[in-house]
Amino acid sequence: MNDSTSVFYRKLNKQLPLIVRGQGVFLHDDTGKRYLDACGGAMVASVGHGVKEIADAIGAQAATLAYVNGTMFANRPIEELADELVDLSPPGIDRAYFLSSGSEAVEAALKLARQYHIERGEPQRHIVIARTPGYHGNTLLALSASARQHYRDLYEPWLVDVHMIPAPYPYRAGEHGERSSAMTGDALQEAIDELGPENVAAFIAEPIGGSSTGASVPPAPYYGRIREICDRSGILFIADEVLCGVGRTGKFFALEHYKDADGHAIAPDIITLGKGLNGGYVPLSAMLASSRVFEVMQRSPHGGLVHAQTYSHHPVAAAGGLATLRFIREHDLVRRAATVGAQLQSQLRSLANDGEGATLVGDVRGIGMLAGIELVADRATKRPFPRELKVAEQLVAAGLRHGVVLWPNTGHADGRNGDLILIAPPLTISESEIAELVKLVRESLADVARELAATAR
Ligand SMILES: Cc1ncc(COP(=O)(O)O)c(C=O)c1O
Structure with missing residues (x-):
């Protein structure tokens, strides 16, 4: 909580990083940290940041x-x-x-x-x-x-x-x-x-x-x-x-x-x-x-x-x-969303197969530059995590630590439980930036898998 501000922020229970600049798919905060904006803010930044x-x-x-x-x-x-x-x-x-x-x-x-x-x-x-x-x-x-x-x-x-x-x-x-x-x-x-x-x-x-x-x-x-x-x-x-x-x-x-x-x-x-x-x-x-x-x-x-x-x-x-x-x-971005988007989709699907966090990934889906990753407690039965564990929120927090911005959603499995994240980067994202995005999500998933295992012990 930060009392040294006059802003009535949307989230009052956490300190939000201060972003001072955006360029392409990246945001930069006042400490010099760089974030890959994998969800375009709220699926908004279609053409990337800083287009003069x-x-x-x-x-x-x-x-x-x-x-x-x-x-x-x-x-x-x-x-x-x-x-x-x-x-x-x-x-x-x-x-x-x-x-x-x-x-x-x-x-x-x-x-x-x-x-x-x-x-x-x-x-x-x-x-x-x-x-x-x-x-x-x-x-x-x-x-x-x-x-x-x-x-x-x-x-x-x-x-x-x-x-x-x-x-x-x-x-x-x-x-x-x-x-x-x-x-x-x-x-x-x-x-x-x-x-x-x-x-x-x-x-x-x-x-x-x-x-x-x-x-x-x-x-x-x-x-x-x-x-x-x-x-x-x-x-x-x-x-x-x-x-x-x-x-x-x-x-x-x-x-x-x-x-x-x-x-x-x-x-x-x-x-x-x-x-x-x-x-x-x-x-x-x-x-x-x-x-x-x-x-x-x-x-x-x-x-x-x-x-x-x-x-x-x-x-x-x-x-x-x-x-x-x-x-x-x-920049022919609609066609790019289809072609480069297909690469994004196939690389994201690999998250369900390898990495320490793969067991959390129930489904990876989507089309073009819009993808969803659904997280489940049990892949065979598709049983969601109990809401109290706040798994989607944990993944977003891990993402920010690793320098990737993810969009969470909850409640879709039964009105209350259900955790997923949305990936919707600027349509301008390059192939190497897609590889970086997927790597950062993989690392963030691994963090959450470790945190959940520690909580269960
Ligand atoms: C499908 C859809 N419709 C409407 C809205 C509302 O848009 P806004 O948040 O700009 O009011 C959203 C926002 O996420 C949305 O996803």
């Missing part, structure tokens, strides 16, 4: 026009960024609304779904269906749609009712495996039948699992089935690509990994983006809407989406996003 052209673009826009209110004025950076995002989007998506954080984009997306149904004359449609495990943010509506119990506990009386269905989670799919309703998508149809399709507004899902399921990749037919179910019942499908979007998985949108039964792209009705969209340089998120949804909103007697945030449609944030997208394009 992005900083310059942000500075130039701040000097030209820092702020206008989105209800009164248009501005050029949001026009250009919207054009770029729509060009990259699946067919049918043709508008972009800008906000500052992923949670805000999710709030706006859920409100848009509700207002869309009201404007169409179906005001009874209000139920949102989401998945467990799953995470969509920490403001109260986004948290309501998130199955992360330790974030929810204190605020439960303030959360709204969101109907949860089981997420496709291949490692823990149980005895029916790919045929289980969670894995086929039939769980969504069952929920809709129970709730009454006429009452359901939207289904929200992370196309490829983020921190909650540790980079779990749903089976190939899953999203074709989801699209078909939503279409049949007039329910909007919201793809939350805040974590998995913007090239992280080796496609610009993670949903591009999936096709419908006829081999066509799957188009969601609404997409949310954040994190990698700005690479960490400015707070920026986006909500993309299909023409079908937008046309209804154009006729709204309210004159648009009933939602207001001072910093929406912000020119400096948009300039940062534009410069980030330009950097991604110029």
